[in-house]
Amino acid sequence: AQTVTQSQPEMSVQEAETVTLSCTYDTSESDYYLFWYKQPPSRQMILVIRQEAYKQQNATENRFSVNFQKAAKSFSLKISDSQLGDAAMYFCAYRRIWGAQKLVFGQGTRLTINP
Amino acid sequence: DTEVTQTPKHLVMGMTNKKSLKCEQHMGHRAMYWYKQKAKKPPELMFVYSYEKLSINESVPSRFSPECPNSSLLNLHLHALQPEDSALYLCASSPYEGKTYEQYFGPGTRLTVT
Numbered sequence: 667a668q669t670v671t672q673s674q675p676e677m678s679v680q681e682a683e684t685v686t687l688s689c690t691y692d693t694s695e696s697d698y699y700l701f702w703y704k705q706p707p708s709r710q711m712i713l714v715i716r717q718e719a720y721k722q723q724n725a726t727e728n729r730f731s732v733n734f735q736k737a738a739k740s741f742s743l744k745i746s747d748s749q750l751g752d753a754a755m756y757f758c759a760y761r762r763i764w765g766a767q768k769l770v771f772g773q774g775t776r777l778t779i780n781p
Numbered sequence: 782d783t784e785v786t787q788t789p790k791h792l793v794m795g796m797t798n799k800k801s802l803k804c805e806q807h808m809g810h811r812a813m814y815w816y817k818q819k820a821k822k823p824p825e826l827m828f829v830y831s832y833e834k835l836s837i838n839e840s841v842p843s844r845f846s847p848e849c850p851n852s853s854l855l856n857l858h859l860h861a862l863q864p865e866d867s868a869l870y871l872c873a874s875s876p877y878e879g880k881t882y883e884q885y886f887g888p889g890t891r892l893t894v895t
Contacts, residue, residue: 755821757824771823
């Protein structure tokens with residue numbers, strides 16, 4: 667069974683600074699998807715970024731980028747120029763490739779942005 | 782339209798009540814999901830529907846009964862719930878054909894069982 671581990675229950679960063687959230691996972695499969703989801707206090711889960719395991723290039727979405735290390739099974743999220751609106755719970759998630767499949771979530775990291 | 786809608790936003794019910802949660806999407810997605818989320822925890826998958834057929838049931842108690850009347854609509858019927866069933870219930874949808882990508886989540890229904 668696949669597992670996802672987020673070892674940082676809480677993180678804080680000063681506004682405009684950079685923060686990195688950690689995620690490791692375990693799987694025996696060679697192809698899969700990895701995601702970072704954001705859940706602000708208003709509670710709607712929003713996709714931040716996704717990575718396909720067969721792609722070596724790290725995904726980037728504006729201020730959000732990942733460091734995907736497939737051999738190490740590591741998938742960290744870097745948020746640059748942190749903004750107050752980035753405050754949220756961040757979940758790392760794993761999913762198999764084909765069809766309707768369950769998302770396996772990590773326990774989450776609560777990110778606080780200090781003004 | 783990349784929106785998943787859920788009604789109601791809040792629901793309070795007694796242990797003997799019967800109620801239903803509703804989820805709707807108009808993105809043409811053929812996979813729909815129900816998750817249960819407790820405070821400060823990640824979502825836990827309950828059910829998956831693929832092409833209006835139940836494809837995954839994560840050993841959910843029978844007091845939760847899902848229904849997918851058509852490709853855009855997903856219901857969760859609730860009966861004889863327990864206080865520990867109080868949680869945020871999230872609906873999600875995703876494409877199904879070929880390699881699929883992210884699940885789009887609705888805002889959730891906050892359920893309180895008294």
